[in-house]
Amino acid sequence: MEIHGSTVEFRNVKRTFGTVKALNDFSLTIKPGELVTLLGPSGCGKTTALRILAGIDKDHEGVVEIDGKDMSAVPANKRNIGMVFQAYSLFPNMTATENVAYGLRVRGVDSHKREARARELLELVGLNTQGDRRPTQLSGGQQQRVALARALAIEPSVLLLDEPLSALDAQVRAQLREEIRRIQSTIGISTLFVTHDQEEAMAISDRVGVMNKGVLEQIDEPGKLYNKPKTSFVAGFVGLTNYIPAVMETKSSVIVLNQVVDISDHSVDAKKGEEVRALVRPEELQVEKASEGAVVITKSFLGPITRLGIDAGTPELIYAEVTSKEAKKFDTGDNVKISIHSDSVMVEYA
């Protein structure tokens, strides 16, 4: 099974609910076959964008196009978009096979063809033996697989995934997200995925767009988004970030933790001597044993790495990550010296 991926374009889309701007001049292009994730906290507008594309929310300004065709006047049931919802949305009166075949049934496809197609799709999501079961007889993960198969059965031009894994337990969630990615890249369908879980977003997306208060702050490949955040919100939202008090040394360097470090692009334009905050990732910090200075307050084992919470006299603990093997050297209460081993850091006004 292969689907021709479509190009999706949002141009200057605005949506308000009363006085709240849910989407503010939102623009985004999804290339054919690409999986783009919108990531952000609750109420940032990511689901609103998805619902506008689905045609469920129509009270918006701006343009939404699929393959160059304006969707403004096209109702939800004519857009040929497959959607998987956050809540379990299987029709309770139908079996898994009937659910998958539903979209074809409303299109008037004959019963033999739609049953064969439903079987094919259930096999794709690994549920070929569960076709006769009703939603109440399926686990949460199985229900979402059926929902995915149902969305794909109509050969949609775009697939929309509205936090489909959020109601599942951690193990099933990790397994299903990999499966979603496998199926999506196998059939080559353009996909818009919405989540507030950054790990999920980073794991399966071609590009991740971080949203805040209705604005798309940055959209980039996962690695670039993590390593080169363009705003402090993105740096803070994607991964763990230390906000360490610092002083501008020159226009292009800063003194942080008694060390002079260059500042990266997208930093604020601060003057020499001005107090700022340096944004430093835990893995950019090096920790060494010392006889005095900073003190290890917390030690959290995270599998291959261990996170140390260090009191370096700053308002908040500074978190550093070391390999778990190396972490054996440190205990809570130990004195340590921390230094930055990064070419540059991002700074923002204090």
Place this chain on the structure above:
Amino acid sequence: MKRELAWLDRVIFAFAAFFFIAPLIAAAEYSVRGYGNKGHTFANYSWIIHQLGFSAALWTSLRISIITILIVLVLVVPTVVYVHLGGHRYRRLLEIVCLLPIVIPVVSLAIGAQVAMPKNLQSTSYELCFFYVVVALPYVYRSLDIGLQSVALSTLVEASQSLGADWFKTLTMVIIPAIRSSTTGALFITFALSLGEYTLAVLLHFHTFPTWATNISQENIYGSIAISVTTLGGAWILLIFVAFLPRIKSLFARKERVA
């Protein structure tokens, strides 16, 4: 604690079952008594069908009941679905409107509303259908309301529409089947009410099954009980048939697939 509750459940269930079933059994037994309490016979049942006007009255009531059910399906079900989906601000109003028939005497309804009926409907038995819809509203609304509250309605509708279904298909293929027990309950109440309603029919001078049964029962008290038992039994058989029809259909479909 759980075991105690289970016992309590059974006691309440047994009491409720006795409360409902005992009068029915008594009525059924009474309806097969011979004259002067001499033995048991089905003569009272054969007596019913040999009475003048039986089939005409029954047919009129059945016709009225079926049309009333159709009006409820076409008018009330989509309206209640609408207020659950997007018209939340009208929900309270609709609830009040639907409860009004409980406090409005049937006499006022008969006299007042009849004047408001279209001329070509007045004095035809079909006008009763509209009155029966109004009278059934409190029960129909409550039943549908509970059913719709128990499903994730907006998600189901959005899912159905994203798969290409229009409103009619969404309503008939997803919503109504999803609340099948509530819909069946609402339609059964409507059917039973339309088939057994007496006051409005008498006040408006229509000859329906209940008015015919009342007239005829003055001649034979055992026969009148037989009529009641038959009516109730018929309604129950219909309800069971409607409730189990989808399961029977899916069972046949499954057997066909296996074959």
